[in-house]
Structures are given as C-alpha cells and as structure tokens.
Amino acid sequence: MTPIMQIRDLSVGYASRRAVGLAVTSVNLDVEKGEILGVVGESGCGKTTLAVALLGLIESPGVIQSGSVQLRLADDKLVDLVGLAPRPLRQIRWKEIAYIPQGSMSALNPVLRVRQQMTDTLVQHGLSKAEAIERARWALNLVSLDAAVLDKYPHELSGGMNQRVAIATAVTMQPAILVADEPTTALDVVTQRSILQELVKIRDQFGTTIIVISHDMGVMAQVVDRMAVMYAGRIAELGLVLNIFDAPLHPYTQKLIGSIPKDTGQHLEGLEGEAPSLWAYPPGCRFHPRCSLATAICREQTPELREIISGQYAACHHCD
Amino acid sequence: MENILAVNLLQQVFGTRNPTYALDNVSFNMPATPSILNLVGESGSGKSTIARIILGLLHPTKGSVFYKDTDIFTKEPRWQKQFRREVQVVFQNPYSVYNPVYRVDRVLMKPIQKFKLASGKAVANEMILASLKAVDMRPEDVLGKYPHQLSGGQRQRLMLARLHLISAQLIIADEAISMIDAAGRVSFLNILLDFRDRLGISTLYITHDLSTAKYLGGEIIVLYKGRIVERGETKSVTGSPLHPYSQLLVQCVPVPNPKQRWKEPLTDSGELSVYRTPKRDRCLFAERCPKVMDICWNSRPPLQKPAASGPDARGEVACHLYQPHGN
Ligand SMILES: Nc1ncnc2c1ncn2[C@@H]1O[C@H](COP(=O)(O)OP(=O)(O)OP(=O)(O)O)[C@@H](O)[C@H]1O
Ligand SMILES: Nc1ncnc2c1ncn2[C@@H]1O[C@H](COP(=O)(O)OP(=O)(O)O)[C@@H](O)[C@H]1O
Ligand code: SF4
Ligand code: SF4
Ligand SMILES: [Mg+2]
Ligand SMILES: [Mg+2]
Numbered sequence: 001m002t003p004i005m006q007i008r009d010l011s012v013g014y015a016s017r018r019a020v021g022l023a024v025t026s027v028n029l030d031v032e033k034g035e036i037l038g039v040v041g042e043s044g045c046g047k048t049t050l051a052v053a054l055l056g057l058i059e060s061p062g063v064i065q066s067g068s069v070q071l072r073l074a075d076d077k078l079v080d081l082v083g084l085a086p087r088p089l090r091q092i093r094w095k096e097i098a099y100i101p102q103g104s105m106s107a108l109n110p111v112l113r114v115r116q117q118m119t120d121t122l123v124q125h126g127l128s129k130a131e132a133i134e135r136a137r138w139a140l141n142l143v144s145l146d147a148a149v150l151d152k153y154p155h156e157l158s159g160g161m162n163q164r165v166a167i168a169t170a171v172t173m174q175p176a177i178l179v180a181d182e183p184t185t186a187l188d189v190v191t192q193r194s195i196l197q198e199l200v201k202i203r204d205q206f207g208t209t210i211i212v213i214s215h216d217m218g219v220m221a222q223v224v225d226r227m228a229v230m231y232a233g234r235i236a237e238l239g240l241v242l243n244i245f246d247a248p249l250h251p252y253t254q255k256l257i258g259s260i261p262k263d264t265g266q267h268l269e270g271l272e273g274e275a276p277s278l279w280a281y282p283p284g285c286r287f288h289p290r291c292s293l294a295t296a297i298c299r300e301q302t303p304e305l306r307e308i309i310s311g312q313y314a315a316c317h318h319c320d
Numbered sequence: 321m322e323n324i325l326a327v328n329l330l331q332q333v334f335g336t337r338n339p340t341y342a343l344d345n346v347s348f349n350m351p352a353t354p355s356i357l358n359l360v361g362e363s364g365s366g367k368s369t370i371a372r373i374i375l376g377l378l379h380p381t382k383g384s385v386f387y388k389d390t391d392i393f394t395k396e397p398r399w400q401k402q403f404r405r406e407v408q409v410v411f412q413n414p415y416s417v418y419n420p421v422y423r424v425d426r427v428l429m430k431p432i433q434k435f436k437l438a439s440g441k442a443v444a445n446e447m448i449l450a451s452l453k454a455v456d457m458r459p460e461d462v463l464g465k466y467p468h469q470l471s472g473g474q475r476q477r478l479m480l481a482r483l484h485l486i487s488a489q490l491i492i493a494d495e496a497i498s499m500i501d502a503a504g505r506v507s508f509l510n511i512l513l514d515f516r517d518r519l520g521i522s523t524l525y526i527t528h529d530l531s532t533a534k535y536l537g538g539e540i541i542v543l544y545k546g547r548i549v550e551r552g553e554t555k556s557v558t559g560s561p562l563h564p565y566s567q568l569l570v571q572c573v574p575v576p577n578p579k580q581r582w583k584e585p586l587t588d589s590g591e592l593s594v595y596r597t598p599k600r601d602r603c604l605f606a607e608r609c610p611k612v613m614d615i616c617w618n619s620r621p622p623l624q625k626p627a628a629s630g631p632d633a634r635g636e637v638a639c640h641l642y643q644p645h646g647n
Contacts, residue, residue: 042501043472159363186412186498188362188528189572193586196574215501218531218574222581241578259506260576261535268535270506274461277469 002072003030004177004209005054010067010082012046012053014278020063021278023049025233027067028305031177031211036203038224038241039213040256042275046233047213048102051181054211055099056081056089071096074176094121098175102182102213105162108154115150118169125173139168143198160191164198171202178202181213196223217260221245229253232275232286235305239312249314251291285317293318321388324490324522325350325374330383332369332546341600342369343380344546350490354520356512358533358554360569361543367526369546371494374524375409376400387490405435408488410479412495418467424478425463431486451485454519455511473497473504480511484519491515491523498529509535530573534558542566545604548623552635562626562637564609603640615640 007029013020023046031037039047049062058064069081073096081089081097093099101107108117115136122132137147143164154162163183170178180199184192200223202208212224220227220241227244229237229252237250248254255271273290276282285303288294297317305315332343343366350357361367372378374385376392385392387403394400418427428448431437438444452459455477462470462478470478476496483491493512497505509532515521527533533540533554540554542563550563561567568588575581588608603609603616619640625633626642 040501042504186363186495188365188569189530189574190362190568190586190588192574193572193582194588197582197585216574217502218576221576221578222574245576245578256502257576259503261506261509261531266535268506268510270510271503272456273458274474275471277471279469 001032004033004072005029005031006068006070006072007031007054008068008070010050010053010069011065012049012058013063013065014049015061015063016279019279020065022065022281023062023233023278024053027235029228029235029238031209032226033072033176033209034203034207035225036200036210036212036223038220038227039211039230040215040217040220040227041230042215044277045230045275046278047215047230048181050230051099051179051211051213054081054179055093055097056084057099071177094125094170094173094175096175097177097179098170098173100166100170100178100180100183102185104166104181105159108162108165110154112153113150114152114154114157114165118150118165118172121169122172135172136168139172140165142171142202143168144194158191160187160195163187163191163195167195167198167202171208174206175208177209177211179211179213182215183212184219185214185216192219193222199223217256229256232281233278234286234315235313236287236316237312237314238305239309243309243312249308249312249319250287250316251293251319252287253314285315321352323349323386324352324388325524326386326389327370327374328384328386330370330373330385331381332366332373332378333381341546342366343373343383344600346370346383346543346546346548348541348548348551350522350524354516354522356516356523356525356536356538358536358538358540359524359526359543360528360530360533360540362528364545365543366546367528367543368494370543371409371492371524371526374492375407376403405486406489407492408483408486408490409492409494410476410483410496412498418475420467422466423463424465424467424470427478427482428485431482435486437486447485448481451481454484455481456507457481471504473500473507476500476504476508477511480508480515483521484515489521491521492526493523494526495528497532498527505532506535512536530558530569542569547604548638549605550635550637550639551623552633556635562635562642563605563639564611564641565605568608603638611641613640 007027010024010027011022012024013022041047052058054069064082070078071081072078118136119132122135140147145164184195199210203210224241227241228235231252237253248257259268259270271290282289284300285298288298303315303317305313307313308319326349328347330343330346334340334342359367373380432444438447449459457477497508512523525536537554540557541548542550544565550557550566558570561570601620602618603621606612606616621638621640623636623638626637627644
C-alpha cells in the first residue's frame with residue numbers, strides 16, 4: 001500500500017533564549033490510507049507538537065529543525081507540508097487534512113453561536129452562506145447532533161456536545177486525514193465511548209484516515225488499528241495494536257501496559273522516576289535512566305526505530 | 321469524633337429563572353479512621369461543586385458540612401486557619417498553583433512561612449527534602465526548576481509533597497490525574513494509598529475514570545445530575561452495578577485490551593438532548609433508561625438498600641426497580 005502521509009526525520013523544537021529543545025526528534029512514520037493510527041505517550045512527550053507539525057502549523061517559539069511531512073493528494077501528487085507557504089497551506093487545510101485541537105471543546109468562542117463558529121471557516125473557503133449552513137447541518141447530523149444546536153451558545157451544550165461540534169467542524173469539508181488531539185480527555189466514559197464511535201463511523205463511511213492522540217491505553221485498545229508509542233520526543237514502538245498489547249517489545253511500552261489497573265486490591269508498580277524534559281535529555285537511549293535492561297551501549301548510542309518482527313518496530317538496543 | 325467529614329443534605333441551585341440543580345440533597349460521611357472515598361460521575365454531575373463547598377469556597381443553597389464535628393462555615397478564625405491547613409485540594413489543572421516566573425521551590429517554601437512550620441532555613445530545607453522523599457521525588461529533579469520544566473505528573477506529585485509538608489488530614493483530589501499516563505497515574509494513586517496507610521491522611525477521590533477508582537478500592541459514590549444514584553463498596557458497585565446508570569458507566573470503561581473491544585454500538589444518546597424537562601419529582605435518568613417504568617416519571621426514587629439485599633449489605637441505590645413492593 002502507498003502511504004497517504006510520509007513523515008521523514010521530523011524534528012521540531014521550541015526555542016528559548018539560549019537553545020532549542022527538541023520536543024519531537026527524528027520521527028519517521030508512514031500513515032496508511034484509511035487506517036486509524038493512535039499516538040500514545042505521557043503528558044509532555046511531544047504528541048501535540050507532532051500533531052501541529054503534521055498540519056504545517058508550527059509557529060514561534062516552535063521551529064522545525066529538520067525533516068519533511070509528505071502528504072499524498074487525491075491526484076497522487078506529493079506535497080511537503082513543512083515549509084509550505086500560508087496560501088497553499090490554507091487550500092490543503094480542512095479539505096485534505098483537518099485538525100481537532102486538544103481542548104477544542106472548551107476553546108469554542110463563548111459569545112458566538114454554533115452556527116457562526118461552524119460557517120465562518122467554510123465561508124472563508126469560498127462557500128456561500130447558504131451552502132455553508134447546508135454543510136454544517138450535514139456534518140452535525142453525521143455526529144448525531146440535532147440541527148437545533150446551530151442556534152445554541154457553547155455554554156448551553158454539554159462537554160460531549162461541544163466536542164461533537166468540534167468534530168463536525170473538522171469534517172465539514174470531508175478531509176482525507178483527520179488529526180484528533182485528545183478528543184475525549186476530560187469527558188466521562190459514556191460520552192467518550194460515543195465520541196470514539198463517531199470517529200470510527202467517519203472512517204468506515206468515508207475511508208477517512210484518522211490519527212488519534214491520547215494518553216489513554218484503553219482508548220488505544222478500543223479504537224486504533226496501529227499505534228505509535230512516544231517517549232521523550234521519539235517513537236519508542238510502532239505496530240498493530242493487537243500485537244503491541246499481546247507482546248510489547250520496548251521496555252517502556254511493557255511498563256505502560258503493565259501499569260494499567262485491572263482489579264481492586266492488586267498492587268502495581270508504576271514506573272520509577274520521570275520522563276526527562278526537552279532541555280535535559282540523557283545521552284543515548286532517552287529511556288535509559290528508568291530502564292532495568294540498560295547497559296553501556298544504551299547510555300552512549302541512540303537506538304534507531306527498526307523492524308523487529310514483521311510490522312512491529314521498536315527503538316531499543318536489546319529487544320531482539 | 322465519629323467522622324472526619326459529614327456532608328448533610330447539600331443542595332446547590334445556580335440561577336433563578338432557569339435554575340440548575342448542581343446538587344440535590346447529597347449526604348455522605350467519611351469516617352474518622354483514614355479512608356479513601358471515590359466520587360464518580362459524568363462531567364456536570366456536580367463533583368466539583370461538592371469539592372468547592374467542602375473547601376468552604378462556596379456556600380450551599382441548603383445543607384451543611386461538618387469537618388471533625390464542626391460546621392465548616394463557623395466564623396471562629398483559629399478554627400478556620402487550622403481547617404484551611406488540614407483540608408487541601410489537588411485540582412486537575414495544577415498550573416494555577418504554579419506561578420510561571422518563580423521556581424517551584426516557592427510552592428514548598430510558602431506554606432512553611434505562612435504556617436510558620438520551621439524555625440530556620442536549615443529546618444525548612446530538611447522538611448522539604450523529607451516531603452519530596454515521601455512522594456518518591458528526587459530533589460535534584462525538581463528543586464531550582466521552573467514550572468514549565470516539570471512534566472504534568474511531576475507537578476501533581478509536587479502538590480502531594482506540599483500536602484505532606486503541611487500535614488494535611490483530608491485531601492480533595494478533583495480529577496487530579498486525568499492528564500497523566502498510566503505509569504504516572506499508578507504512582508500518584510500509590511502515594512494516596514501510602515498516605516492513608518502510613519500517615520493517616522484521608523482522600524476524597526473525585527474522578528470520571530472508574531478504573532482508577534477501582535484500583536483505590538474502598539467505598540464509592542455514583543453521582544448523576546446532582547443526585548447520588550448508587551453507593552457501596554467499590555468492588556461490588558464496579559463489579560455488579562445495580563443502578564442502570566452505573567451499569568452504563570461500567571459498560572463504557574474502555575477495557576485496555578484490543579481483544580475485548582466494545583461489540584454492539586452504544587445506543588444511549590441521552591446526553592445529546594437539547595431540550596430539558598424542568599420536572600424534578602422523578603428519576604432524572606428516565607429519558608436514558610432502558611428499563612424505565614411509568615412510576616419513574618412521577619416519583620423520585622429514594623436512596624435506600626435494595627429490597628432483595630441481605631441485612632449485611634452496605635450498598636444503596638436510588639431506583640424504582642429495587643424498591644420494596646407497595647412503595
Ligand atoms: N510554546 C512552547 N514553548 C516552549 N515549550 C513548549 C511549548 N509547547 C510545548 N512545549 C514543550 O514541548 C514538550 C512537548 O509538548 P507537547 O504539548 O507536544 O506534549 P504532549 O505530548 O501533547 O503533552 P500533553 O499530553 O500534556 O498534551 C513539552 O516539554 C512542553 O513543555
Ligand atoms: N458558578 C456556577 N454558575 C452556574 N452554574 C454552575 C456554576 N458552577 C457549576 N455550575 C453548574 O453546576 C453543574 C455541576 O457542575 P460541576 O460541579 O462543575 O460538575 P462536575 O465537576 O461533576 O463536572 C453543571 O451543570 C454546571 O454547569
Ligand atoms: S535501548 Fe537500552 S535503555 Fe533503551 S529501552 Fe532498550 S534496553 Fe532500555
Ligand atoms: S428509577 Fe426507573 S428510570 Fe430511573 S434508573 Fe430506575 S428504572 Fe431507570
Ligand atoms: Mg498534547
Ligand atoms: Mg469538575
């Protein structure tokens with residue numbers, strides 16, 4: 001299969017007065033057309049930075065240090081979103097690739113009715129007011145919302161409904177790729193389940209490729225086809241979610257899966273120590289200070305992400 | 321003192337023309353013996369309102385809260401000062417506690433000054449080191465750093481170090497770990513368990529995540545639209561929930577196993593209704609309930625032991641399905 005998006009050697013940093021700290025480091029990733037790809041990792045590991053880079057939206061103090069994000073358009077043409085000028089980027093956004101930002105449900109403008117929030121972007125894309133409202137209705141219906149919400153203000157809707165509005169806004173132009181950053185964080189489990197169901201429905205109905213970012217392993221297990229586990233700005237492991245849960249290769253993934261609570265009264269260890277900040281990554285494997293398998297080579301050389309078993313990749317010196 | 325905390329018939333109504341009943345006759349206790357009480361419910365169910373009232377930040381429309389047998393809205397300044405120190409909160413968003421321009425050391429130094437906990441700089445430093453140790457943090461990882469240099473998990477753990485430092489007795493943890501990864505969550509929960517067992521600190525653990533409540537064990541209260549719909553031992557409520565809403569909650573926990581995916585699509589769509597009925601003398605779950613009966617629309621089910629339960633059963637449920645006959 002030809003991937004719809006190819007990310008090569010992507011490094012994204014944040015500039016301080018003296019240095020640049022790399023929030024995303026040398027990420028290589030192929031996104032397959034029509035798949036639901038999960039990106040999981042703890043707070044601060046670089047998930048949102050990666051997502052924003054995939055949209056070509058990195059802004060100061062953020063900087064792309066290296067790499068490319070090749071997007072395959074419907075006519076098979078490739079376009080690199082890194083360094084794309086604002087105008088062509090605007091044409092691609094929403095139509096080819098759309099974004100549901102982290103916390104979007106609380107980011108809706110409180111003084112604008114849903115109608116205006118949803119149609120503004122469409123009108124900017126050259127649709128007439130009437131067409132825009134038609135598409136907005138269509139999109140709301142797609143996420144199981146009554147068109148009556150068009151006349152509501154965000155505070156009149158529940159958190160789950162606002163999140164649906166955010167999803168509907170992102171899919172109004174039927175993008176080929178949808179990037180959803182923590183789409184269900186802060187929602188209760190019932191709402192979470194129905195929101196995830198909507199995302200799966202969108203993929204099944206339109207073949208939309210969906211990248212779901214979450215720190216919740218339960219969300220990964222329930223909805224994604226493949227998942228990428230991030231640690232301190234790098235991809236630690238990549239593979240089919242079934243295989244990774246069955247037999248995680250990377251020691252960090254093993255810990256993550258091992259610290260999921262299952263029963264009352266069962267004691268779990270968690271993971272000693274903390275992930276390093278982007279201003280103080282350790283040399284070699286960034287996980288080595290917390291890894292029980294670390295040896296001399298781990299402290300010196302960066303392990304590359306490589307295919308260990310067919311289709312399952314890990315960045316570790318000791319996981320053959 | 322029988323209870324460290326007693327919450328009696330709390331009612332909180334916001335607004336007058338279109339009143340929102342954030343809390344509607346909520347009562348519960350936490351015993352004097354150190355314990356963890358889980359409070360679960362969807363967003364908007366009133367969890368944070370309970371937290372704010374217990375902390376004395378909000379005067380309830382009706383009802384009372386007693387901390388160690390004293391009404392928390394008493395005006396006695398000495399008591400108030402002690403209360404403010406002993407009852408502490410950890411919110412979801414710890415950023416508000418951290419001022420971005422100061423090093424995080426200040427978060428620990430300030431309470432020492434405010435409550436005059438140490439006689440000199442050396443003693444203060446000693447106390448800080450001990451508190452960091454109590455939450456498994458290495459001083460070199462946090463001291464001298466700015467808030468943005470710490471991970472979310474580190475910031476929340478540092479909050480716990482602060483509570484240790486000021487000898488808090490009751491922690492209100494409101495969605496404290498919804499932003500941290502699985503490994504970080506477990507560490508945080510282990511500290512709460514350790515605080516309870518080793519230091520006698522109780523926690524009211526507020527969450528919408530049943531799996532972490534399950535991990536902590538103890539007792540659980542399930543809140544729905546400002547009313548308690550079920551309570552009992554966490555193990556039995558999460559294992560065999562009685563109330564149809566608790567059952568829905570349990571079904572929707574994303575099982576972290578790709579081989580046990582949700583099968584049938586969820587048909588519940590109650591949260592999507594734009595229209596609301598103001599009638600309150602009824603079960604508020606009626607429009608979503610697969611087992612709804614006529615009586616559910618016309619009478620509020622009281623919270624009581626299910627009719628079929630034995631004399632030792634501790635669980636209570638507010639649902640007409642479980643009312644004794646003739647009620
Ligand atoms: N504008 C910024 N300036 C400086 N540093 C930043 C900025 N935005 C993010 N960072 C840093 O970059 C790193 C990665 O942040 P990012 O938001 O991508 O993480 P994340 O994985 O999405 O975390 P979360 O789960 O909390 O959303 C973090 O260390 C963060 O502090
Ligand atoms: N200051 C306020 N003014 C008006 N309504 C409020 C206020 N605080 C909370 N509410 C309402 O009370 C209900 C309960 O809210 P909250 O306690 O924050 O729930 P939770 O913490 O369970 O998400 C919600 O309907 C919310 O909109
Ligand atoms: S490379 Fe070494 S330190 Fe890194 S995860 Fe593998 S064994 Fe552990
Ligand atoms: S009282 Fe009636 S509507 Fe309410 S939960 Fe029980 S059966 Fe359902
Ligand atoms: Mg993020
Ligand atoms: Mg809340």
